[in-house]
Amino acid sequence: MTARIIDGKALAEQVRGEIATRAAALAARGEQPCLAVLLIGADPASAVYVRNKVAGCEKAGIRSLRFDYSADVAPDVVMAKLAELNADPAVHGILVQLPLPPQFDEAAVLEAISVEKDVDGFHAENVGRLSQNQEAFIPCTPHGVMKMLESTGVPLAGAEAVVIGRSNIVGKPMAMLLTNAGATVTVCHSKTRDLAFHTRRADILVAAVGKPRFVTGAMIKPGAVVIDVGINRLTDGPDAGKLCGDVDFDSAAQVAGAITPVPGGVGPMTITMLLENTVISAERAARRSGR
Numbered sequence: 001m002t003a004r005i006i007d008g009k010a011l012a013e014q015v016r017g018e019i020a021t022r023a024a025a026l027a028a029r030g031e032q033p034c035l036a037v038l039l040i041g042a043d044p045a046s047a048v049y050v051r052n053k054v055a056g057c058e059k060a061g062i063r064s065l066r067f068d069y070s071a072d073v074a075p076d077v078v079m080a081k082l083a084e085l086n087a088d089p090a091v092h093g094i095l096v097q098l099p100l101p102p103q104f105d106e107a108a109v110l111e112a113i114s115v116e117k118d119v120d121g122f123h124a125e126n127v128g129r130l131s132q133n134q135e136a137f138i139p140c141t142p143h144g145v146m147k148m149l150e151s152t153g154v155p156l157a158g159a160e161a162v163v164i165g166r167s168n169i170v171g172k173p174m175a176m177l178l179t180n181a182g183a184t185v186t187v188c189h190s191k192t193r194d195l196a197f198h199t200r201r202a203d204i205l206v207a208a209v210g211k212p213r214f215v216t217g218a219m220i221k222p223g224a225v226v227i228d229v230g231i232n233r234l235t236d237g238p239d240a241g242k243l244c245g246d247v248d249f250d251s252a253a254q255v256a257g258a259i260t261p262v263p264g265g266v267g268p269m270t271i272t273m274l275l276e277n278t279v280i281s282a283e284r285a286a287r288r289s290g291r
């Protein structure tokens, strides 16, 4: 049996079409959605993701402002820019591409973005609201994963879900969203004993561990839905330079019922949900100003 491919690119195209319609309606009312992206340093991977985010905005009719800083920029320069963007009513979303260079206190930077423009959903207030299943900005990668899971039609209520990884930007919000959807969730991490005991129980397995091809077919329950959040560039061996996920796709696809590819899976959906959060922010601003 080989797994059905969950095509993140195709799903992204479909959802971005709906987002473009909403963005055009907002522009017609004088509230064109606008996303500000700050990139600090010249990490090649971050540059690709930021380029894809800006390109996604352009195609969806969302205005984008991009601010690039050298890796040694003083934190107060960035904090001053955030204050300016927070105060600018024409800006609806603000994103500071992570990771940040060592002179930054990452939590302080994320908290400096006003809650109603925190389209990453990383601000503690949005995290708190999400944990109480209240209206909040949902972090883009976990939200994109939920959209992909919905597209498979697999029931989430009562499903055994296992998340490998407990990061603030993926693992923890992922577990929260799956819990809110009624799944029974196990979060595994570097301290977990007998990882395969947990992964082999999972109807839904989300790999966000940051290790290339870490999850193999032997670790997967036959027929499970496998979501690969990993994005690794291989440095050695025959595939050097190629992108791969945290899942060993070839062996996993022999066992899983459905699986996401890397590239072409979670990545495009992450960007799609960022665009949606920016449109949601502009829709809220339009309602507040009575447009």
Ligand SMILES: Nc1nc(=O)c2c([nH]1)NC[C@@H]1CN(c3ccc(C(=O)N[C@@H](CCC(=O)O)C(=O)O)cc3)C=[N+]21
Pocket: 048, 049, 052, 095, 096, 097, 098, 099, 120, 140, 141, 231, 243, 262, 263, 264, 265, 266, 267, 268, 270, 271
């Ligand atoms: N403040 C912040 N918010 C983020 O959402 C955020 C971040 N920082 N830092 C890094 C991670 C990673 N991330 C990705 C976005 C798009 C692709 C993407 O476009 N992936 C393509 C491949 C891109 C390529 O060719 O390298 C794909 O999987 O098909 C991947 C990863 C967002 N992140």
